[in-house]
Amino acid sequence: xxVTVTDYLRPSSLKEALALLAEDPAKTIAVGGGISVxxxxxxxxxxxxxxxxxxxxxxxxxxxxxxxGAMASLDDLVKSxxxxxxxxxxxxxxxxxxxxxxxxxxxxxxxxxxxxYYWATLPPLLIALDGRVHxxxxxxRRTVKASEFFARPPMRQLDRGELITEVSxxxxxxxVAAFEKLAKTSNDYALIHVVVSYVPKRGKVSDARVxxxxxxxxxxxxxxxxxxxxxxxxxxxxxxxxxxxATHHVKLRGDFRASSEYRRRVLPVLVQRALLxxxxxxxxxxxxx
Amino acid sequence: MMTGGxxxxxxxxxxxxxxxxxxxxxxxxxxxxxxxxxGTKMGCREGHCGSCMVLVNGKPFNSCLLLAxxxxxxxxxxxxxxxxxxNPHPVQEAFVEAGAVQCGFCTPGMVLVTKALLEETNHPSxxxxxxxxxxxxxxxxxxxxxxxxxxxxxxxxxxxxxxGKAQPGRPSKKSR
Ligand SMILES: Cc1cc2nc3c(=O)[nH]c(=O)nc-3n(C[C@H](O)[C@H](O)[C@H](O)COP(=O)(O)OP(=O)(O)OC[C@H]3O[C@@H](n4cnc5c(N)ncnc54)[C@H](O)[C@@H]3O)c2cc1C
Ligand code: FES
Ligand code: FES
Numbered sequence: 487x488x489v490t491v492t493d494y495l496r497p498s499s500l501k502e503a504l505a506l507l508a509e510d511p512a513k514t515i516a517v518g519g520g521i522s523v524x525x526x527x528x529x530x531x532x533x534x535x536x537x538x539x540x541x542x543x544x545x546x547x548x549x550x551x552x553x554x555g556a557m558a559s560l561d562d563l564v565k566s567x568x569x570x571x572x573x574x575x576x577x578x579x580x581x582x583x584x585x586x587x588x589x590x591x592x593x594x595x596x597x598x599x600x601x602x603y604y605w606a607t608l609p610p611l612l613i614a615l616d617g618r619v620h621x622x623x624x625x626x627r628r629t630v631k632a633s634e635f636f637a638r639p640p641m642r643q644l645d646r647g648e649l650i651t652e653v654s655x656x657x658x659x660x661x662v663a664a665f666e667k668l669a670k671t672s673n674d675y676a677l678i679h680v681v682v683s684y685v686p687k688r689g690k691v692s693d694a695r696v697x698x699x700x701x702x703x704x705x706x707x708x709x710x711x712x713x714x715x716x717x718x719x720x721x722x723x724x725x726x727x728x729x730x731x732a733t734h735h736v737k738l739r740g741d742f743r744a745s746s747e748y749r750r751r752v753l754p755v756l757v758q759r760a761l762l763x764x765x766x767x768x769x770x771x772x773x774x775x
Numbered sequence: 776m777m778t779g780g781x782x783x784x785x786x787x788x789x790x791x792x793x794x795x796x797x798x799x800x801x802x803x804x805x806x807x808x809x810x811x812x813x814g815t816k817m818g819c820r821e822g823h824c825g826s827c828m829v830l831v832n833g834k835p836f837n838s839c840l841l842l843a844x845x846x847x848x849x850x851x852x853x854x855x856x857x858x859x860x861x862n863p864h865p866v867q868e869a870f871v872e873a874g875a876v877q878c879g880f881c882t883p884g885m886v887l888v889t890k891a892l893l894e895e896t897n898h899p900s901x902x903x904x905x906x907x908x909x910x911x912x913x914x915x916x917x918x919x920x921x922x923x924x925x926x927x928x929x930x931x932x933x934x935x936x937x938x939g940k941a942q943p944g945r946p947s948k949k950s951r
Contacts, residue, residue, distance in 0.1 A: 491800030494782055494844040520842040524802055525821065534799065538845065586910030588835040588888075589822050673909050 489526045493533045500540045500622070504649060507535055508624045511646035518557060518597030521589070537596070542651050545569065553654045556596030560584055560608070563595070572655065573615055573663045573683070574767050580611050580665035580681065586673050596650040602640045602704065604739065605675040607667075609636050610699035613707060614663060614681035617655050623648040636705050660685050661693075664763035666756040667700075670743075676700035677744045680756045684715065686768045691715045696728070696757065701738050701749040710735045711757070720765035728761055729754030786846050788812065789856030797843050803829065804838035807853055814854035814883045825911030828884035829853050835888045837910070854883035857890065865935055866890050869928035870921075877915030884911045889925050893932055899925075 497503040507514050510533065517523055517536040543557035545566045552572050554563060560581050563569045569577050584590055584607035598608045599619065612619075612632040619635045621628050623645060632653075635643055644650075663683035667676045678701040684694040694715040699705035711731045718724050733753050740746035781796040788810070797806055804827040807815045816826035820839045827839040830852040858864035863871070866889050876882050885908065892899055892907040899907070904925050913921060 489800060491798075491842075494799035494842075496844075496847070517842070519840075520845060521822070521840050523800070524840050524842060534842075534844075536842075536845065585822070586825070587907060588825075588828065588837050588910050589840065591834060591836060592840060 489523055489528065490531045491523065491534045492531050495533065495535045496539060497535060497537075498539050500542055500649075500651065503535055503537055503540045504622065504624045504647065506533075507649065508647040514647075516596070516649055518594030518600075519559065519592035520597075521592055522597065522601050537594075537649070542596075547657070550657050551654045552657060553652050554595050555652055556594060556650045558595050559591050560593045560595075560598065561587060561590040564590060573658070573661060576663040576665050576681070576683075577611055577615070577655075580667070580679075581607055583607065583665075583667045583669075583672065583676075595653055599635070599653065600640050600644065600650060602636065603675075604703055605677075605679075605700045607676070607679065610679045610681045610697040610705040611665065612636075612653060612655075613705055614683045614695040614697040615655050615661070616658070616695070617653050619650055620652040620654065621645075621648050622651045633707060639704065658685070662686060662764045662767045664760045664767065666760045666763070668752055668756055675743065678749060678753055678756055679705070680753070680760045682757070682760045682764050684764065689719055689768075691718050691720060696732065698732060698736050698753065698757075701744075701746075701753060702736060703739055706736060708732050708735055715761075720761050720768075722758075722762070725758040725761040725765075726754070729757035732757045782844065784843055784847060786848070787850045789852060790850075799844060801843045802839055803831075803836075803841045803843045803846055803851070806843045807838060807851070812853040812855055816880055816883060818880070822910075823912070824881070825884045825888070826881050828887050828911065830887055830891055833891060833894065835891050835907075835910075852887065854886060857886065864890070865931035866893070866924075866928040869931055870924045873920050873924035873927050875916060875920040875924035881911060881913040881915075885913065885921060885924075889928055892925070893929055897933060897936075898929065 495506055497506055514533045517534045537557050542555040544555045545558050545568055546553050547568050564578050564581050598606055602609055617632040619630045661683050666680040668678040669676050679699040681697045684691045694712040696708045696711040697705055711728050714731055733750050738746040738749045782799050784795045784797045786793055804815050804817050815829055818824040818826040822837050822840045827837055828835050829838045831846055831849050858867050866886050870876050888908055
């Protein structure tokens with residue numbers, strides 16, 4: 487195994503974990519589900535600090551936020567009634583497509599967003615739903631908007647000895663959202679992720695978020711598409727145009743899973759589908775009121 | 776402050792308490808196989824095939840991805856803990872009777888996931904069966920017979936409970 491774990495520490499509180507990380511930050515790593523520790527290709531000798539018993543796995547709703555502890559697993563989220571009710575269920579719908587059920591039991595919120603492989607499922611959902619990332623070290627606490635957190639590789643966003651303790655989403659009851667994933671099988675790594683969300687105002691789009699991932703190195707918001715959508719009523723033609731715009735403004739990656747040409751052909755269809763799905767949810771919302 | 780060297784792991788495997796010395800970065804699958812639980816197969820070692828699946832506190836986990844240190848205090852069930860040729864578990868019987876076994880490499884994982892699924896719900900929908908088994912690949916008989924085996928296992932377990940026999944052991948509530 488390329489990563490050699492020299493010591494495996496199991497702190498029983500967050501304070502203890504932060505202190506252990508601060509002792510020797512260069513040679514100490516946090517362990518969420520531990521998948522990347524097992525599969526990592528980087529030959530290193532590290533001290534592992536397992537966050538399993540540090541009490542940061544809670545999923546809770548406050549007056550104005552949905553908060554997900556960094557050690558909650560993706561399976562915990564998929565099965566959580568609080569997550570199920572949030573944003574029309576889009577969080578659970580999206581996360582259910584990540585890996586397989588036993589692997590979702592291992593993947594943690596913190597590990598997923600720090601590692602942020604290009605196919606990662608939670609990062610585009612966090613951006614599209616205005617999420618925030620809460621960080622803490624021995625010395626300080628800070629909160630970063632998801633769109634800023636993923637603007638460069640998250641590993642480089644963390645200060646030495648810093649941990650993610652939680653991510654949170656504002657409760658926006660009127661926001662509609664939809665998720666699309668393209669992969670070769672239902673639980674394979676994504677080739678493209680699209681997440682859209684907006685607030686319908688008298689049938690028209692306002693405050694849109696169009697996030698594209700897996701076909702880019704990091705998840706990105708498509709500002710051109712979002713401003714095009716502002717004030718529009720979503721119909722087939724508008725959704726199609728939005729899809730075309732997305733391919734023109736996003737730098738697409740090519741790799742052994744799919745070429746950039748292939749992704750360029752498929753991305754507009756996924757953006758179009760996601761927008762039409764969101765519009766359908768908006769209609770259902772109005773009819774069921 | 777690095778010390779290196781082995782660490783202690785206290786775990787119950789198939790109902791028996793073990794106190795083991797393990798390497799801090801070892802994965803559970805390797806630890807189990809070294810102890811002789813070779814029914815746990817190591818295939819891809821990357822989370823793709825599911826042949827390494829074991830139950831931890833009753834829930835399926837890929838033992839090739841799971842750091843052994845994470846199962847401190849837990850109850851681990853391998854295929855050897857279910858039954859043997861003389862006294863097979865109803866899920867094992869169902870797989871044999873449905874012809875869902877050819878080379879058998881995937882079978883321990885398939886059987887364990889099926890056991891966990893039928894303990895979660897005694898009448899899963901087809902969609903739920905597909906979701907639960909989607910992390911287990913089989914390259915031999917194909918999936919139709921495996922899905923038939925799950926149905927048959929469901930019937931066998933239902934019959935067993937109406938006949939008043941004890942249900943297979945429930946997973947402990949203790950979290951991982
Ligand atoms: C076959 C397979 C399929 C997969 N498919 C998907 C998929 O479709 N979608 C998807 O999103 N993921 C998928 N994954 C998981 C993904 O590839 C990563 O392995 C996973 O997200 C890592 O999560 P973890 O909790 O195990 O993190 P870990 O391996 O524990 O940690 C990852 C990194 O984050 C750091 N870290 C962990 N927690 C914290 C914290 N709280 N604060 C600061 N740093 C922290 C660690 O030090 C490490 O550097 C898949 C994995 C496999 C094996
Ligand atoms: S060996 Fe674990 S999933 Fe293949
Ligand atoms: S029986 Fe051979 S792989 Fe499934």
